[in-house]
Structures are given as structure tokens and as C-alpha cells.
Amino acid sequence: MTQSFLSALLGAERPVIMEVKSRDAHGADLLRGRLPGDVAAAYQQAGAPCVSVVTGRWFGGSAAMLHEVTARVDVPVLLKDFVTRRDQITAAARAGVSAVLLTAALLPRESLHDLARQCQAHGLTPFVEITDAEEAIGLPNPRDCVVAVNNKDITARERDAGDLDRSRALLPAVRAAGTLCPVSASAVNSPATAAGLLAEGYRGLLIGTSLLRAPSVEAWLAEFDTHRAASTEKTGRVVVPLTVEAPPVLPHPVPVPGTAAGGTVPPATPAGEAEGVPA
Numbered sequence: 001m002t003q004s005f006l007s008a009l010l011g012a013e014r015p016v017i018m019e020v021k022s023r024d025a026h027g028a029d030l031l032r033g034r035l036p037g038d039v040a041a042a043y044q045q046a047g048a049p050c051v052s053v054v055t056g057r058w059f060g061g062s063a064a065m066l067h068e069v070t071a072r073v074d075v076p077v078l079l080k081d082f083v084t085r086r087d088q089i090t091a092a093a094r095a096g097v098s099a100v101l102l103t104a105a106l107l108p109r110e111s112l113h114d115l116a117r118q119c120q121a122h123g124l125t126p127f128v129e130i131t132d133a134e135e136a137i138g139l140p141n142p143r144d145c146v147v148a149v150n151n152k153d154i155t156a157r158e159r160d161a162g163d164l165d166r167s168r169a170l171l172p173a174v175r176a177a178g179t180l181c182p183v184s185a186s187a188v189n190s191p192a193t194a195a196g197l198l199a200e201g202y203r204g205l206l207i208g209t210s211l212l213r214a215p216s217v218e219a220w221l222a223e224f225d226t227h228r229a230a231s232t233e234k235t236g237r238v239v240v241p242l243t244v245e246a247p248p249v250l251p252h253p254v255p256v257p258g259t260a261a262g263g264t265v266p267p268a269t270p271a272g273e274a275e276g277v278p279a
């Protein structure tokens with residue numbers, strides 16, 4: 001891996017984080033006989049700047065999936081699991097990921113911020129997923145965080161249809177939080193919708209189901225490019241790739257004020273759902 005997750009996404013012509021996920025929220029198979037590593041490799045081949053892998057068991061994930069994916073791609077990898085403890089971040093860094101999902105709706109504020117600092121201390125990008133404006137406030141070093149609006153409700157296991165208006169409504173708050181990279185995640189169900197969200201000001205998108213169900217990723221991306229060109233013509237808004245300096249990796253362990261080194265954060269996630277993160 002040569003670039004941090006954040007710089008890879010900001011520097012991409014097509015800022016789409018392509019996700020490998022075994023099952024959707026209703027249990028439907030998304031891999032259809034394909035191996036996770038093969039799907040990830042196909043994404044990289046198609047030009048993915050970054051890949052996401054869901055290891056959370058609600059979505060049929062496992063630690064093995066993470067290893068299969070990291071073994072097959074050179075692009076930065078985002079780990080999506082129910083991360084509540086510092087040791088999960090240490091393990092994720094050891095496993096070769098570049099970014100870690102932190103779900104604001106499932107973490108007390110202090111823990112969210114502590115885990116974000118831990119990610120940064122390991123040179124990982126905190127991928128902070130929010131569902132309301134308040135959750136974005138006060139993140140540590142926000143320029144080094146991705147802040148993603150989740151269009152679905154993880155507390156309901158994402159069984160809802162998703163609400164893209166949430167992304168539209170929260171974009172000003174996400175920008176105000178200080179991130180360079182607002183992302184819209186979940187329920188981005190078509191190339192047209194994806195292009196629309198970029199035209200409205202998002203710097204990145206996280207897409208799982210729509211790409212996994214597409215008969216051809218290349219055809220999906222070609223349609224996306226067509227819609228983007230059309231919306232650029234209409235709005236004049238162009239997403240200019242940015243180069244950012246990778247944040248420094250601080251010496252480890254990094255003492256975090258107010259917490260016991262190596263201590264755990266209060267468990268706020270469904271018990272036993274985070275075993276996809278390697279120990």
C-alpha cells in the first residue's frame with residue numbers, strides 16, 4: 001500500500017470506495033459464488049482508489065475476508081466492523097488496513113474521539129460514520145478524518161430503505177466539522193444517484209450492494225461517468241482531485257489524556273458482533 005486512504009480518495013478521479021460485503025442487511029447473498037479476494041481484485045482492476053471490506057457478522061463477514069482482500073489489493077483498505085476497543089485498531093493496523101470505520105451512533109462521544117485518535121496514532125484514517133449533525137462535532141484532527149453520512153440506520157441493522165435526503169441535509173454540518181472529505185455511504189443504489197451526490201458536493205461515495213449486484217463493474221462505472229459528465233455540464237461543478245500530505249505516524253503507544261493506556265472503551269455495540277476484527 002503506497003498512499004493513505006484519505007489521500008487516495010481525495011486524489012481520485014472517480015472517488016468511489018468499492019465495498020466487498022458478503023450479505024445485505026436482509027441476508028441476501030451478494031457474492032454469488034465469487035471469492036471476496038477476487039471481487040476486491042476486480043475492483044482494483046476497474047480503478048477503485050480504495051476498497052472497503054465488511055467483516056461485521058450481521059453482513060456475513062469474517063476476519064478471513066479481511067485477509068483475503070488485503071492479500072489481493074495494493075489500494076488502501078477500509079475495515080468495516082463494530083469497532084469499540086483500542087486493541088481492535090492495533091489489530092487492524094497489523095492486518096494492513098488503512099482506514100477503520102467508527103460508527104458514531106454506536107459509540108459514546110468520548111470513546112469515538114479516543115478511537116479516532118488511536119487510528120491517527122497508527123497512521124490510519126478514522127472513517128467516522130454519522131447520522132446526525134451533532135455526531136460530527138469536535139472530532140480530533142478533523143482534516144485527517146473521513147466523515148461519512150450513513151443513509152441507513154445501523155441501529156436497525158440497516159434494514160431500512162435508506163434516505164439520501166440525510167446526505168443532502170447533513171453536508172453543511174459535515175463540512176463545518178472540518179473534514180476535507182465528506183462521503184455519502186449506503187443506499188447509493190445507481191450510477192445516476194452516485195453522480196448526483198458528487199454534483200451536490202460530496203467528495204467521496206461508499207458503494208456496496210449496487211456494485212456487487214451489477215452484472216459488470218466496468219459498465220456501472222461507464223454509466224456513472226456519463227451521468228457525471230452530464231451533471232458537470234449542468235452545474236459546472238467539477239470534483240478536482242486533491243493531493244494531501246499523509247498524516248505523520250506517531251510513536252506507539254500514544255498516551256491519550258484521560259484514559260488508561262491500553263484500556264478498553266465502553267462496549268456500545270451488539271455483543272459478539274465485532275469478531276470479524278482479527279485479534
Ligand SMILES: O=C(O)c1ccccc1NCC(=O)[C@H](O)[C@H](O)COP(=O)(O)O
Nearest residue numbers: 056080081082103154186187207208209
Ligand atoms: O455502519 C456500520 O456501523 C457498520 C458496522 C459494521 C459493519 C457494517 C456496517 N455498515 C455497513 C454499511 O454501512 C454498508 O455496507 C455500506 O455503507 C454500503 O452500503 P450499500 O451500498 O447500501 O450496500
